[in-house]
Amino acid sequence: MAQYVKKCPECGSTNLIYDKEKGEVICKNCGLVIEERMIDFGQEWREFDHDQADKRRRTGAPMTYTKYDRGLGTDVGQKGDIYKLGAKGKNKFFRLRKWQYRISTAIERNLKLALAELKRVASFLKLPKSVEEEAARIYTMAVQRGLVRGRSMESVVSGALYAACRRHEVPRTLDELSEASGIDKKEIGRTYRFITRELSIRILPSNPIDYIPRFASALKLSAETQSKAVEILDMAQNSELTSGRGPTGIAAASLYVAALINNEKRTQREVADIAGVTEVTIRNRYKELLKKLKLQDEVKKAKKEEE
DNA sequence: AAGACGAAAGTGGTTGA
DNA sequence: TCAACAACTTTCGTCTT
Secondary structure, three states: OHHHHHHHHHHHHOOOOEEOOOEEEEOOOOOOOEEOOOOOOOOOOOOOOOHHHHHHOOOOOOOOOOOOOOOOOOOOOOOHHHOOOOOHHHHHHHHHHHHHHOOOOOHHHHHHHHHHHHHHHHHOOOHHHHHHHHHHHHHHHHHHOOOOOOOHHHHHHHHHHHHHHHHOOOOHHHHHHHHHHHOOHHHHHHHHHHHHHHHHOOOOOOOOHHHHHHHHHHOOHHHHHHHHHHHHHHHHHHHHOOOOOOOHHHHHHHHHHHHHHHHOOOHHHHHHHHHHOOOOHHHHHHHHHHHHOOOOOHHHHHHHOOO
């Protein structure tokens, strides 16, 4: 799908146009057709009022993993037309309802509970719907494979959420997830690794750049500083300063340097708190950045301008 | 007085035998 | 399974502004 194509594989430009009519994705920079003959998921009919829509619509509500039965289930109703039934009918009705409850297997009840929890944590972290959906999917698979056995439901939910965040490039740190769910950080990490391995979900190592916008806004830094930080990060990655290091530490250090250069100085403490690392880590990364990227001059220049 | 810096010891996780 | 190891944290003392 289009949303997964973000960069042109030819020239790396992110300037893509999505031509809905032709079903093509084209790079505006070099003209490469990245994707063609895509399926249009839109409706082919139009509606002008509610009646028409009702008549033309052929599908129900979207199928979703965030409902325990994927939004497809039917319940024997609670209220409504019971009064129309005779004594016999009423009996049958109640019997059916009882049976429906019994048919709900352990898995379904587990899912119902877990997805409620998932929803709670996801909204606490203000995660987009797509991530929540992905996490629900992961959790459902985990339950079906019996991976929850021996682990608390909540920790698996957190693990699934963490994995979903990573896949959608909206990373949250383990600390944040831990705070939102009340599960120990280590426990989440463990279950996360376990379920991603068991379900063979491939996760890209998280990219420090993904953290920048969130940290920057939390620190109330300007857009220029933010893009400067990304620029610094890019250079750092080219100089192989990023591999093996904690991505949050690098993101934090880049932001710190960018803030210095743009005269929006934040203390190491402030940046460290937001990023969830210590000042020491920022200092170490910061030192490396200055040394390898020769940013000393820029920082000094910024200092002079301040006076 | 607050922030920046650096050294030293401790912690949890990965790796390789 | 265990030990070595790198990254990161904690703690604390010193220096700078």
